[in-house]
Amino acid sequence: MRIGIDVGGTNTDAVLMDGARVLATVKSVTTEDVTSGIVAALHDLRARSHLDPADVRAVMIGTTHFINALVEANRLAPTAALRLGLPATEALPPMVDWPRSLVDAVGGHRYLCHGGFEFDGHTIADLDEAEIRRAVRDMLDRGVRSVAISSVFSPVSAEHETRAAELVAAEAPHLAVSLSHEIGRLGLLQRENATIINAALREMAAQIVDGLAAAVWAAGIHAPLYLSQNDGTLMETEYARRYPVATFASGPTNSMRGAAFLSGLADCAVVDVGGTTTDVGVLQRGFPREAATEVVVAGVRTNFRMPDVVSIGLGGGSLVRELDSGGVAVGPDSVGYRLTRDALVFGGDTLTATDVAVAARVLDLGDRDRVRRLSRRFVADALDTIAAKITDVIDRMRTSPERPPVVVVGGAGVLVPDRLEGVETVHRAEHYAVANAIGAAIAQVGGEVDRIYPIEPGRRDAVLDAAKQEAVDRAVAAGADPDRVEIVDVDEVPIAYLPGNATRIRVKAVGDLLLTGPRAGNVAR
Structure with missing residues (x-):
């Protein structure tokens, strides 16, 4: 059995899986310190599934700790x-x-x-x-x-x-x-x-990893602990201490991998509607399409491995307002993890997208009587605004005129209608609300090579084979089963402005995590 956990800006989701079967799911509110929210999610998962901690062979976590610290410019070392x-x-x-x-x-x-x-x-x-x-x-x-x-x-x-x-x-x-x-x-x-x-982020990484391990240990689970990476693969906690930037996009990546698993679609667009943001990405051969250009993080241009994802301020906690012009605005600001305190249906005084969904009867949550005053026209306009925003982002992500199938995931996925303009079909699989945690639980281990090679005449195949083998070796070194590693992406780009037949070659290999027993690998403690 495996446990997958994904920490979002509003909710912390956890799943218990036995192979490809989902045994139990939990969605709880993300806490300000994040770690205590993980403890609560694990406690609820044990209570719901009657889980014996000794049966858990691995715990996979996707966390927002590090990207939040950078965006807030908080706890950064000199x-x-x-x-x-x-x-x-x-x-x-x-x-x-x-x-x-x-x-x-x-x-x-x-x-x-x-x-x-x-x-x-x-x-x-x-x-x-x-x-x-x-x-x-x-x-x-x-x-x-x-x-x-x-x-x-x-x-x-x-x-x-x-x-x-x-x-x-x-x-x-x-x-x-x-x-x-x-x-x-x-x-x-x-x-x-x-x-x-x-x-x-290195100093904070050591503290966070220790905190996550302590949270898992406190739940009585002594299985190996892994963190999700930006490219949809896993890393051991010692790697996370050294390379915290590798976790920055683990949230949307986990959702996309979970969408592929739940829908059975390897090539599609994925719309992940959370409590704070909506992330839209593209799956190619079951893995997120990686950004081909630089990625801006907290105002800084970077070029490490990141999925090609567009995020907009739209989610279940998004604020909804009537405009002076008569239209309706949804987001980009959000009540975030305060949703269960501030939203109308939970006794608060803030109108959110969740309240609109309850009023439209696409969601049964909280006290519906508190949103009866919302007119049908206002609710319909709000839902139309949400659909238009999502359709626009999907259109921006397309690289061909073909209409893509779309898989909807995320706790606020009910906000997406069953039909979208310019889209082939809209899929909503079972457990779609916790696809992010499922993506973490099923994640594999990867290895990548990205380098410029001078290729002599007649040596192209040999250079490619050497690059592929290096990628496989890196995946195995990271914990992949050597018998189940495959090459999933090869990219060659000749660089005309450099001499010597210079070619940039990028190879990615992935394989299933090698677990030889319940205490294999990097045990949480």
Whole structure:
């Protein structure tokens, strides 16, 4: 048996699964500290299913802890950005395009040193070790506690980043170090930005992971604990301590994977309507389509693995207002996790989308008498506004004129009508309200390679095979069953402006989680 948990802005969902069977589901209110909400969800799941904790072989959690901390610029460690690229790259220093408030939150410590590579592995400049040691000593004087090291074209050669990390460890063993070649893709500024964000979250990551493990342990469950990643795969808690940015989009990704599982559709659009936002993405071969361009997170451009998702402020907790022009506005502001306190049907004084759904009799929740004053015309206009917003986002996500099938998931999925303009069909499978937790429970383990290769004549197949094998090896190293790993995506992009038949090759492999027993892997404790 597995337990899947997904923490959203409004609700924390949990499911108990035995293979492909859903045995029990729970939807509870997300708490301000998040962790106590997980404890409550596990308690309710045990009560509802008469679960024996000893039968649980793994717990998978998707959490909003880390993205919330970044957006709120809260609990970020004083962080230094150490770039290896001089005499190049000096014109655009680290954090050059960051919001001022976020620069201040991490301390804004920037260091440029000699080093880095060309795309073909030739050095821009030799590493100046004395220069790096001086920078580390200055970091210590300024109270830095975490370091982000980035080098030009480090995905091609990580030699300088690795050596710089050794020098930092020798001078200041207590500093947490993040290396850009382990986090982002090609593109120095975006990869460096992702690495700085990761470094700033490292301290908090250790505390959060310990808290999640303690929550699972308190429920009497001593099974391995995994966290969901942005690409729909899993990572062990030790990996989450090192790479907290890998969890940023786990919420919508879990919902999309759950939608594929519940509907049986591998290629479709997914509309996930939660309490605060609606996330719309596209499934390709059962996995979320990844963003092909940079992704902006909290005002910062990054390029690590993220699903191609558009989010709008529309959910069950969205505020509903009548406009002076006679129309109806829904969102983008929301009561969030205060829904059960503030919404009309729960005794509050705020009109929300949930109240509209209850008035329209598409949802039976709370006290319907409290929304009887809403006119039929107002309720219909509000639902039409919601449908129009969702239709617009689906249309923006399409890459072909074909009308896509749509799978609706999420606790507020009842707000989506059974027919949408420009859509082939609308699917709503059983347990769609907790698809996010199901997506976490069924998640697999992945490995990816993204690199520029100079391809000599007649060597293309050999280079591709080597990249595929490396992706498989990375998946197995992350915990995948070596007998059940497959290549799910291969992308080749020739780069005409670089010499030597340069080609960017990206390969992704996924496999089922290897569990040899109830205490295999990284046990929560």
